[in-house]
Amino acid sequence: MSPEEIKTALARPAVAFTTGGFRPTHTATESWLGRVYLSRAGETLPLDARGRPMWPLLQLVPAGLPAVPALLAHTQALTVFVSQKLPVDTKPAPNGQNWLLREYQLGEPLVLNELATAASPLQPFPLQAGPPLTDYPVWDGGGADHLVEEVMALKHRGLVTSYYDLVENHPGHKLGGWPSFCQPGIEFSPGFEFMLQIASDAKAHFNVVDGGTIFLAKNAATGEWEFYCDFY
Numbered sequence: 001m002s003p004e005e006i007k008t009a010l011a012r013p014a015v016a017f018t019t020g021g022f023r024p025t026h027t028a029t030e031s032w033l034g035r036v037y038l039s040r041a042g043e044t045l046p047l048d049a050r051g052r053p054m055w056p057l058l059q060l061v062p063a064g065l066p067a068v069p070a071l072l073a074h075t076q077a078l079t080v081f082v083s084q085k086l087p088v089d090t091k092p093a094p095n096g097q098n099w100l101l102r103e104y105q106l107g108e109p110l111v112l113n114e115l116a117t118a119a120s121p122l123q124p125f126p127l128q129a130g131p132p133l134t135d136y137p138v139w140d141g142g143g144a145d146h147l148v149e150e151v152m153a154l155k156h157r158g159l160v161t162s163y164y165d166l167v168e169n170h171p172g173h174k175l176g177g178w179p180s181f182c183q184p185g186i187e188f189s190p191g192f193e194f195m196l197q198i199a200s201d202a203k204a205h206f207n208v209v210d211g212g213t214i215f216l217a218k219n220a221a222t223g224e225w226e227f228y229c230d231f232y
Contacts, residue, residue: 001150003159003166007136010144013067014135014177016170019125019203028077028110031129032059033173034122034204036079038104039113046100048083054100055120057082057206058198060175066132069176069195071218076104080198080216084119088209092188092217092226101216101225123205127173135177136167141184171213172199179215183230192217192226 001009019033028038036056045053058080062068072078081100087093095101104110137143144151144163154160171180175196188194198214200207208214212231218224 001147001153003154006147006150006154007166009147010136010167010178011134012136012177014133014170015065015067015175016130016133017127017173017175018130019127019173019201021128022126024126026112028112029061029063030059031061031127033057033125033127033198033201034120034206035059035124036081036115037112038077038079038110039102039115040104040108041111041113043102043113043115045115045117046081046096048085048098050083050085052083053117053119054081054083054098055117055122056115057122060127060196062175065129065175067176069193071193071220072175072195074106076106076108077110078103078196079115081115082214086208086214086229087227088229090186092192092228095225095227097227099227101227103223103225121205123203125204133170133177135170135174137178138169138181139163140181141186142169142181143178173197173201174199180213181215181230182212182232186228186230188217188226188228189219191219191221192224193220 036059060078083098209231214229
């Protein structure tokens with residue numbers, strides 16, 4: 001395979017986010033890190049396994065974003081909550097196991113409902129979407145394993161010195177694309193597709209164990225979600 005064929009085979013659209021940098025509107029069309037204020041009427045903060053309120057981590061509104069995964073084409077909003085004790089097993093955790101994702105479909109009536117807890121250390125920031133990106137998997141166990149021989153052939157021919165001469169994986173807060181795994185050998189359960197990642201963020205006072213990242217995947221058949229986080 002040529003370099004362009006390899007890139008085409010692996011390319012996925014994505015959008016990256018930065019925290020802050022603009023004046024928020026506090027409307028139902030805004031995405032946030034460290035804050036959730038969209039919900040169904042009557043919804044409250046979820047509780048973790050110890051019965052303590054979870055922290056509001058993410059509010060994501062896909063409308064207007066330059067790249068949205070097909071599985072979220074009919075999603076009005078996503079909200080994510082986490083326990084102080086994150087699931088850090090080597091296997092993905094199902095929704096509700098010390099984390100919770102609520103997905104709202106287009107047309108659902110939502111209300112502005114500040115879901116906050118004084119126990120949260122997170123500093124809220126609105127999320128600013130960047131331009132559309134073309135994203136690629138990380139080399140070691142990130143999704144390019146089936147093309148290892150083709151990449152190594154290019155290297156032996158002197159056309160590249162490294163896989164990363166061809167492509168780039170974008171870390172940080174990201175919707176779509178490929179997960180920015182730092183530990184190899186991780187797979188979501190069958191039928192689950194990576195959707196978004198939430199990274200450690202010093203500005204928002206959010207740290208995933210030791211500078212790690214949260215990855216969230218959705219099942220196309222059931223609509224269920226899985227959580228995995230890794231760190232160095």
